[in-house]
Amino acid sequence: MRAENDIAREPIRVGLIVSSDISGGGEQYLYRLYSHLVKDGRVTVDLVGSLPQWPKVVGAVRPVGRSPKLTRRRGLIFQIFSLVAPMINSYKIAKRKSYDVIHVQYFKEKLTLPFFLRGLPILWTEHGPLPENFPPGGLRLLARQSRYCSVVAVSKGVSESLLSQGISSRVIPNPMPSIDVGGVQVERRPPAATSLLFAGRLHRSKRIELLIEAARLKPEIQVLIAGDGPDRGYYESISPENVQFLGLVTPVLPVVASCSAVVITSGREAREGSPMIMLEARRLGVPVLIAEDCHAASEARELLCTTFYPTGEGLAKVISDAASLVSQKLPEASLRLRSEKVWADAHYSLIREICRDGSRS
Template sequence: MKILTFSTLFPNGEKPGHGIFVETRLRHLVASGQVESRVVAPIPWFPSTHPRFGNWARFARAPRHEVRHGIQVAHPRYPVIPKVGMNLAPALLAQAAKPAIARLIDEGFDFDLIDAHYFYPDGVAAAMLGRYFNKPLVITARGSDITLFPQYALPRKMITWAAKRADAVITVCNALRDEVVALGVDADRVVSLRNGVDLHLFRPTERTPNAMFTLLAVGHLVPVKAQDLIIGALPLLPGVRLVLAGDGPDRAKLETLARELKVSDRVTFLGAVPQAQLREHYGAADALVLSSSREGWANVLLEAMACGTPVVASRVYGTPEVVASPDAGVLMGERSYQGVADAVNALRANYPDRGATRRYAERFSWDDTTDGQLRLFEQVLLRRAGKLALA
């Protein structure tokens, strides 16, 4: 089976952690030996690589073609237009990707199916491309693409159009499946296939007890991740420290909050940490805390558990499906300073055996997800072949 994976959420040489969850799922699918894939992962166009342009300059430095883990990846550029860009993004994305996809076909990779990730603008663009190249389409919903963008009228119309045009829709948790069905998509075409965890990469390490109970937060420092709630809980948690792994626009604000609350001496900012190095930080922590306002299926939860570290997490979307046992950790009663503190105290009062936490994570290998994808893709292709035969 030949598939074209299409998404702006895919790592590149300049941003190796960007969309790594899409790459990880694809790597396990290709490792089955039943799928051959090429990736088209468009990147925003920017004219300069000068460092003063920050993140945009990193996009400009990304390669146009690369091979990652044996998979060929193309990074065509697409224009991003300020202010009006959100409504035009799907069409601009599709138009930029057409030549790259046509080139793949000309070179002999006439794929059977488009495997698209993230509904807006990626999934909508993929629906346009599927119609243009006359290929079946499967779109994976991952979180804010379904929980946030449908709040805007025109994106909602386009997302609904794409979802109904797709041959099948995958969601990474049951809560997102309910949201997609609520858009009017036939429930029979929406399948929940949760993310897995790399149990070899993320595994327990030798550790020594911490002098202070250590919380770890992993993720971009952005408002949706709400690391401020964890810092705000520290005055209520004497003898507890926080380590933040990640970088982003909220860093200065979080540093200021820590100073104002007089807990700076108990907060450590690590900056961005490569995924391969996260295992040591998970293993050294006593608990991972995730206080997000939105999450589809948060990979960091399973990564921490696979290292034997239980979690404290907000009760949003797919998270209760991940944290479904005392061995896994504790869900917050509310997203507030007090809610974080209460959940941390509840975990400390009934702290699970770290071996049991690891065994819980072992239930979430990628095998079931890979098998589910293979079955779904085969069904889509058989249905398409049946329609062509009838025609």
């Protein structure tokens, strides 16, 4: 552990131990965070593992072998056994490179590494509520490993989920995203007729049937569903004529800007921590209607979103209230507090703190 004056003079050395085959929200979080911190000269970072779109200018890549994300489709013990070699390689690199701080993000690293790296300061980020279908003993092991880490939650809902398992955390809310496409800022363009947008993966856990039922009850509105997934065919088969499936839309921001409101139907099974579509919509001033039992509902209320009782009738009732579909921009002060600069600064302050204070072991 370096002295405080050394930390102040030199960039903090971070070992980011993550491996993923996809480029989703969690991966984008890491790209944005370390692009900020490295550009400012506050940290240097090594990617210990692999990410599909990791910018080489941000930090060196130190491969450890293939390490897929954990899944419920295979036994947990078998999967952890298959992680032995990559985790041993990660441990060796972390010890050899003498990083000031280790950063972990996925369950596979959280379940295996903190105990063995307990002599080092460890930062752990949590993007979604804990799964309710974790294998027996999994959550107890996770809580035990968290004792050696400083945990960041991206929203109050995520923090509350962690606390239910005895895991304390510090909330650093996700920042408001950029609203430009190809360098051109997207502008809000409300439609003449009411149109509601769902954007996301078409999976039963998202409860899109609530929006489809509301569309059946309100045939005068237009419902747009952007995205794809394993249950698209099912949802198409039960949809009335005023529901239109757009497929994958990239970029989705122009569609968000031109709808009356964005609808988030997810319940607790979907484990929504801080949905990007909600942040994009609110950044544009587009109203958001969100199920009141969604983990993200508490953050949504702070962003002036409208919650609804999670039934088709409950959603239809909110849609009937014209006030809920009026464009309402967030105050400039709120946008500044959720800027990427404030977000990156908060992470850097925490990294400095845990670097200075050392391991929690």
